[in-house]
Amino acid sequence: MSTVTPYLCIKDAARAIDFYARAFGAVEPGARITDSTGRIGHTEIRIGDSTMYIADEHPELGFRSPQSLGGSHIQFVVSVPDVDGMVTRAVAAGGALTRPVEDQFYGDRTGEITDPFGYRWTLSTHLRDVSAGELRRGAAERERQRKAAG
Amino acid sequence: MTAAGGVRVAIDVDVEPAVAFEVFTAELDAWWGRGPRFRFVPPHAGTMRLESGLGGRLLHVGDDGGRVFEVGRIEVWEPPRRLAFTWRLSNFRPGQVTRVEVRFEPAEAGTRVTVDHDGWDSLPPEHPARHGLTGRAFVLMKGGWWGDLLTAFRTLAETARDHRGGQR
Numbered sequence: 307m308s309t310v311t312p313y314l315c316i317k318d319a320a321r322a323i324d325f326y327a328r329a330f331g332a333v334e335p336g337a338r339i340t341d342s343t344g345r346i347g348h349t350e351i352r353i354g355d356s357t358m359y360i361a362d363e364h365p366e367l368g369f370r371s372p373q374s375l376g377g378s379h380i381q382f383v384v385s386v387p388d389v390d391g392m393v394t395r396a397v398a399a400g401g402a403l404t405r406p407v408e409d410q411f412y413g414d415r416t417g418e419i420t421d422p423f424g425y426r427w428t429l430s431t432h433l434r435d436v437s438a439g440e441l442r443r444g445a446a447e448r449e450r451q452r453k454a455a456g
Numbered sequence: 457m458t459a460a461g462g463v464r465v466a467i468d469v470d471v472e473p474a475v476a477f478e479v480f481t482a483e484l485d486a487w488w489g490r491g492p493r494f495r496f497v498p499p500h501a502g503t504m505r506l507e508s509g510l511g512g513r514l515l516h517v518g519d520d521g522g523r524v525f526e527v528g529r530i531e532v533w534e535p536p537r538r539l540a541f542t543w544r545l546s547n548f549r550p551g552q553v554t555r556v557e558v559r560f561e562p563a564e565a566g567t568r569v570t571v572d573h574d575g576w577d578s579l580p581p582e583h584p585a586r587h588g589l590t591g592r593a594f595v596l597m598k599g600g601w602w603g604d605l606l607t608a609f610r611t612l613a614e615t616a617r618d619h620r621g622g623q624r
Contacts, residue, residue: 334468336603337467339465339595340464340465340595341463341464342463342464367592
């Protein structure tokens with residue numbers, strides 16, 4: 307095993323790459339391959355030290371984007387030093403805030419945005435290490451709150 | 457967009473357009489890939505040479521002054537912004553010709569170098585240059601080929617910039 311790289315299929319990949327640059331500081335370090343209709347056949351972006359591949363959707367190959375499928379079953383979790391700042395930046399870039407930023411019982415502070423292309427991104431900053439006992443109590447407490455909320 | 461059936465490959469290079477154009481043309485052999493994947497005629501050694509100016513030839517010159525293969529001729533020579541040349545492989549028949557256009561545009565990162573390789577529809581679908589590929593598979597094959605070349609080109613261009621002491 308070496309590296310697992312997600313391959314994002316996107317409707318209007320060029321606009322998405324621009325969004326990821328503004329929202330997450332993504333860079334496109336290599337060559338972008340485009341076909342004669344302007345569809346991106348392949349490129350890669352780097353966010354932090356992670357690489358993602360990106361292409362436009364190619365319905366004739368069964369390669370469809372979240373927008374065409376009515377949502378995505380996958381979400382990405384990004385570790386950032388300042389989740390509040392990053393979520394603000396991502397929303398300013400055009401992302402939808404789908405879970406507000408809040409402290410979690412497991413010691414992280416997280417928020418979630420959904421990008422204009424249908425992918426969900428959880429942004430997360432680790433605040434503190436949590437003991438096993440505290441983790442159990444926190445999980446039980448959250449379960450109680452969920453049930454109480456119906 | 458490129459012409460029908462064409463492939464576009466773009467890369468950002470951290471040098472001025474004039475440096476990019478100079479390295480792309482005058483130092484072509486230094487960055488052009490070697491071996492059977494990138495050299496045109498057996499034994500796939502020798503030198504790649506681009507003669508400067510309109511009508512200049514793109515040549516693959518064998519070692520020991522052996523076989524000289526003409527890939528194409530320059531149709532557009534507009535330093536430092538644009539360059540275009542015809543492109544034929546040794547197995548192309550008369551009338552079968554593709555065309556490569558290269559643009560060097562100022563970009564935030566220095567220069568965006570864009571290669572459009574068009575004219576593939578002059579070849580029948582079964583032509584060996586297509587490697588049996590159509591659609592996206594062909595685009596990725598040909599685009600990946602140019603992508604590897606342009607990545608090597610970028611490395612050399614940025615090294616050339618450092619050696620010249622030039623800063624953007």
